[in-house]
Amino acid sequence: MEIFVDSADLEEIKKAKEYGICSGVTTNPSLIKQAVIRMKGDGKNVSMEDYINMICKTIGKNGSVSLEVISLDAKGMVKEAGHLYEKFNPVADNVAIKIPVSTSRHEKEDHYEGLKAISVLDEKGIPVNATLIMTPEQALLAAKSGAKYVSPFAGRIDDWIRKNLGMKFGKSDYFPAEGTKNDKGEIVHDEGVVSGVDLVRKILEVFGKYGIQTKVIAASLRNYRQVREVAELGVHIATIPFNVIEEMIKHPKTFEGVVKFSEDVIPEYSGLFK
Ligand code: G3P
Numbered sequence: 001m002e003i004f005v006d007s008a009d010l011e012e013i014k015k016a017k018e019y020g021i022c023s024g025v026t027t028n029p030s031l032i033k034q035a036v037i038r039m040k041g042d043g044k045n046v047s048m049e050d051y052i053n054m055i056c057k058t059i060g061k062n063g064s065v066s067l068e069v070i071s072l073d074a075k076g077m078v079k080e081a082g083h084l085y086e087k088f089n090p091v092a093d094n095v096a097i098k099i100p101v102s103t104s105r106h107e108k109e110d111h112y113e114g115l116k117a118i119s120v121l122d123e124k125g126i127p128v129n130a131t132l133i134m135t136p137e138q139a140l141l142a143a144k145s146g147a148k149y150v151s152p153f154a155g156r157i158d159d160w161i162r163k164n165l166g167m168k169f170g171k172s173d174y175f176p177a178e179g180t181k182n183d184k185g186e187i188v189h190d191e192g193v194v195s196g197v198d199l200v201r202k203i204l205e206v207f208g209k210y211g212i213q214t215k216v217i218a219a220s221l222r223n224y225r226q227v228r229e230v231a232e233l234g235v236h237i238a239t240i241p242f243n244v245i246e247e248m249i250k251h252p253k254t255f256e257g258v259v260k261f262s263e264d265v266i267p268e269y270s271g272l273f274k
Pocket of ligand 1: 006219220222
């Protein structure tokens, strides 16, 4: 499983690179907004173009940097994708364009603009990361349209299921993969998808059945348990927020072990290093 950092914060991206764990970055307009607010708070001012250049350089060749379009119609998205790709792919040959699988905001809008854009970009040879995937069906359609990656939003599916259940929850709460019983004792589910991790599992199963080459990026992960569970599924890539990467390394018994090993160093042994 490859690890991408789900962040547009250059400092976080640099740290993850330094740890040697990260081969990519996924950004979106919300993550760019957070990074810019943080930068301005630190009194830094850098142009968006230079900033994205630095992200692409930090990830380097053989990595992947997802940059998202902002239009909601296919023509506009294709134009913006071409613009982003021409501007930033030459930096390190690592850009993928994030296109929402569907850009409709309600029932009456056209639901197929995303797929149309993905299909045109695939023909042009521009790699697409189809984003905002909430069902296996959407993942299948995006893959058929030619997406190189699909990004199922595991955390947001957990939000959705818990909201439908009327549960109060925080962003870091974990929704159990086996589903949850409502007050009638029934397992609550979202049309057969019982959690965010289950969504990822179902997409992998469908792709596996047909040998679909599109890679699955487990996204919208909010805690280490979700990361572990998507890794157990054999997902191709997990894009992980930096705070979750920090959670993944810590364990009280590791702290304790370090203290004990340090206490037990005898002079004969430390002499080896002088
Ligand atoms: O990768 C998508 C991600 O940035 C969304 O995360 O936690 O806002 O659902 P979240």
